[in-house]
Amino acid sequence: MSDRRSLLAAAVTVFLWASAFVAIRSAGVYYSPGALALGRLFAGSVVLVALLVVRREGLPPRAAWSGILVSGVLWFGVYMVALNWGEQEVDAGTAAMVVNVGPVLIALLSGWLLREGFRPRVLAGIGVSFAGAVLVGVSMSGEGSASVLGVGLCVVAAVSYAVGVVSQKPALRYGSALQVTTFGCLVGMVACLPFTGQLLSEAGSAPLSATLNLLYLGVFPTALAFMTWAYALARTTAAQMGATTYVVPALVIVMSWLLLSEVPGWLTFAGGALCLTGVAVSRARRPAQAEPDRSAKVTTG
Template identity: 75%
Template sequence: MNRTITGEQRTARLALAAAGATVILWASAFVSIRSAGEHYSPGALALGRLLVGSLVLGAILAARREGWPARAAWPGIAGSGILWFGLYMVALNWGEREVDAGTAAMIVNIGPILIALLGGLLLGEGFPSRLLAGMAVSFAGAVVVGVSMSGGGESSVLGVLLCLAAAVLYAAGVVCQKPALRHGSALQVTTFGCVVGTVACLPFAGPLAAEIPEAPLSATLNMIYLGVFPTALAFTTWAYALARTTAGKMGATTYIVPALVVLMSWLVLDEVPGWLTAAGGALCLAGVAVSRGGTGAAVRRLRGRDAPAEAAAPRS
């Protein structure tokens, strides 16, 4: 009995450490995107990031000799690859050309509520009664952010809408990825999801080839950083943790991202959102907190139901 408890505690700590690494690296991604986006178009930046990530992940996969995931994992890999690795990155890159990094992170952080909603509907993770209230509060926050940005012209409103689209794509991608992790390791699901996203972004190969010679070295290094760390490493640590908990609970770990992004943006880019934008972001986070208030029982039920399947899944 003690061995079982010790093993569960060790797994929980490793999953928590993996989630923490993901949160920090994803927060840094908002800052790097904002910087590199001054010299690379949204699609070109997404493709360059994914190419680097695919090369790094492919090399690690080959070194570990994990091979191809099971056939049952491919629907989830394809869905997450197109929606999350591909379309999400293009939408986020475009959105960050119109709003600052902190504001983008605040809006995208509506994603965890959508993950909880879709997880309850599609993955059987439970549907807490406070979820709708939390969604209402967070979307009210998004409206406040939109109003606060509207003074900058139509492009700022467009940026808010693009970040909202990124949040939806992020949530849909996570919900697609969760079932795939029952049939493939975190490294397999992440690697092939990244490759699928790369293929989806190949139409931007022309702009990428044209922009690389014109971009300063700092922008290209930012793109490489995005591919190695927030993509190859952070998406793998995310998948590792997601395989060991619910999609809704994993979404909750990203609540701290906006605060980290605002801090990093202030230190690196000298960007701090205005007070009304910050208030809207606080509403977004408050809504997420409200939505998590009644999920404990659902999480326990899901753990009990899925434990055998997750224990049998390959581990990276």
């Protein structure tokens, strides 16, 4: 039952993170990268703190704070600002290819620092999914341009994402998914406070639809999705969870098709299929080995 719940939590996470790409595209027209990150984190923090109070979970144990601080600053803070900014400097295809280095880094860092090992199935699945992400990126590149600044920002986002996940995993040994997510989001929000002036100025001129997208990003892809992520991460390896996020490009293809009327080409479909195949490989269980029949007596002539 626990495994089913973790799979459901992972599924909720990747679905909501995929929907975030559509919302970011809309809100990002009217909100600058830092303001968008701060607004998203503020909305998410309000929801998470309310849940924390209702459930009376209180502060996480002291042992969890080092992981919360690192993941809060890097993943909730630096990652969101860098990705928002990077996608304004490079085309979507380049951003997708560079940022999807993140799960590869997670597998390497978790195998080394968390001593999770390097499982052949997980590594093979990551390789297949990364190839799919590259195909999706190439197919989405179009006439976009890749600036050095934009590529650098996407690299920063990928590294921040990977280090944030690997730092969050140990924190979940001591704190609950809600505690780790809530205080990580609060730390990220504090790190983004220098963008307060931009957020207030842009919120006054942005249309209602853009602000609603910002609030959606905070409530669902941030508060809910990061909490379900933490719940699933506590029950599996960081490398497996990183590989699972390769479902996101495939879902973005479908959502863009349905919601934005962006008809994907055959190369995009092929890349999405590879992403899904890689995730399936990474999460496949080893076949159980047959136990020897010890009830059978060996007789000799």
